[in-house]
């Protein structure tokens with residue numbers, strides 16, 4: 001790890017207290033109630049979680065055992081209990097608030113829908129019945145490749161209702177990525193749409209699905225196609241079925257399938273440091289509990305709120321804080337299909353005004369992009385309904401934080417900076433906004449019941465303020481991942497082996513300041529964070545070398561104003577290094593190629609050609625050196641161990 005001994009030089013000392021008005025009106029107006037939560041969690045970890053599980057979840061069969069650690073690190077929570085997640089998100093609200101709006105939807109082109117809890121319940125039941133008629137049974141895998149439309153949530157909830165395990169593939173991923181995920185999950189059904197509206201264009205999802213299915217995916221029996229954009233698509237008879245035909249004449253009730261608390265609710269593929277994405281496997285009961293408690297603690301969710309999380313359902317944020325958390329809490333949420341700059345950079349703020357959004361949650365990359373486009377856009381709209389703002393996905397730089405605070409939050413909204421991961425299922429380090437003062441750039445403290453610390457290489461806790469180390473979690477928690485689909489060994493290896501099973505290794509470095517606040521310093525593995533999304537450098541490298549002209553490639557991240565990190569690729573071609581004129585054309589070809597292999601977010605921003613890559617005498621690529629060069633910094637490290645020192649000029653683009 002490179003920065004575990006770095007003392008941070010740029011320290012942020014400003015603190016921002018929540019306003020008295022916010023605190024008084026929050027779920028936790030009294031600091032003592034929060035202290036009591038922390039105290040209960042630290043004195044009786046399992047008792048604390050058991051009490052929450054009993055009070056927040058409707059169990060079909062109550063659990064008697066809270067934590068089973070006999071097979072650690074394959075932990076189990078509430079494992080003799082039975083429940084249904086969809087029942088907890090829908091049925092249990094019907095009697096008291098069936099007419100309440102569950103989803104306010106706005107399409108990119110401005111079309112809107114208000115869907116009540118009762119209507120959502122009926123749509124979920126109908127679709128669940130349709131899936132059953134197609135032969136989907138509990139435990140089957142169903143892949144979703146959909147736009148950000150209510151039907152994505154309907155499909156996820158319908159899977160949950162019948163015990164099918166969904167795996168959502170982000171609609172921006174390519175056909176190749178979709179095929180890999182379908183095959184890894186051995187899925188029976190893929191649910192897609194003709195297309196989605198995004199960035200003023202139609203994203204041709206059905207076409208990509210057809211391509212994926214033509215390249216393999218023998219496991220798929222049917223693809224279900226929702227009609228959204230209404231452009232021409234091919235339907236393969238026998239295999240492809242329109243959504244409307246799936247739900248035709250289906251009953252609007254569907255008895256939930258009661259599943260064990262440990263029954264997998266979903267898989268979600270995420271990047272690791274090797275080329276193959278990992279199918280992160282989440283549970284039912286524990287995951288649901290994490291979603292509910294963090295909605296309450298961090299978002300302070302209340303009956304009257306209009307909650308808007310801008311994340312796509314293809315990411316974990318869109319699972320926990322779009323598809324499950326808000327519904328489990330019986331709240332009203334806004335869902336948006338499109339891009340934040342269509343038709344202009346005022347879209348988010350216009351929607352906040354129009355739908356009276358009270359809680360707004362987005363990524364620093366979006367905040368930076370919108371900040372760059374100026375204050376005039378937000379100033380055109382009435383943002384006074386907002387009472388709480390949140391960020392997720394990467395560290396937020398103080399400049400963007402201050403803009404969010406002053407221009408969007410109008411200095412009255414607390415900002416919750418939430419650190420968590422696909423693997424953690426729910427927020428881990430985040431403020432309790434009624435009491436925790438914020439510091440721009442810090443995700444503040446671990447939530448109750450989350451035992452996170454920073455340790456050194458030997459696994460000893462670092463108690464010196466501002467000394468960086470490995471961020472780890474000492475005790476299991478309910479919403480943690482349970483496994484990597486089909487690869488239990490890799491689960492153990494990736495998350496537990498480094499500290500002999502004692503700690504969950506998050507893969508981030510962090511420091512704690514003298515007030516005990518956490519500051520995330522970056523990834524410790526070869527994972528990039530591009531626009532808040534994780535991408536393995538190896539994935540991009542594998543895509544590059546899969547091109548017939550490429551002999552070798554190395555990919556590193558380089559700081560980027562808006563995206564957080566940009567992708568910098570060093571490429572060795574088969575044959576000669578291209579001339580300056582040829583290099584541009586090959587760069588374009590390779591960018592398009594990577595876009596096709598993985599998806600547009602993985603396209604390298606820069607490609608530099610060299611005769612060779614810098615390697616040590618033992619053959620290891622010197623990534624640290626490549627990162628220095630990508631940043632344009634002077635090389636100060638010792639390069640004498642380089643096999644071929646003369647390539648440095650080529651790598652720097654100077655020759």
Ligand code: PRX
Nearest residue numbers: 392393394395417418419420421422520534
């Ligand atoms: O490096 C951390 C960064 O995003 C990683 C998790 O990525 P992913 O699984 O795609 O989930 C993103 C949404 C939960 C983390 O290991 N990260 C996430 N949130 C923050 C963050 N870095 C700094 N501050 C955050 N608030």
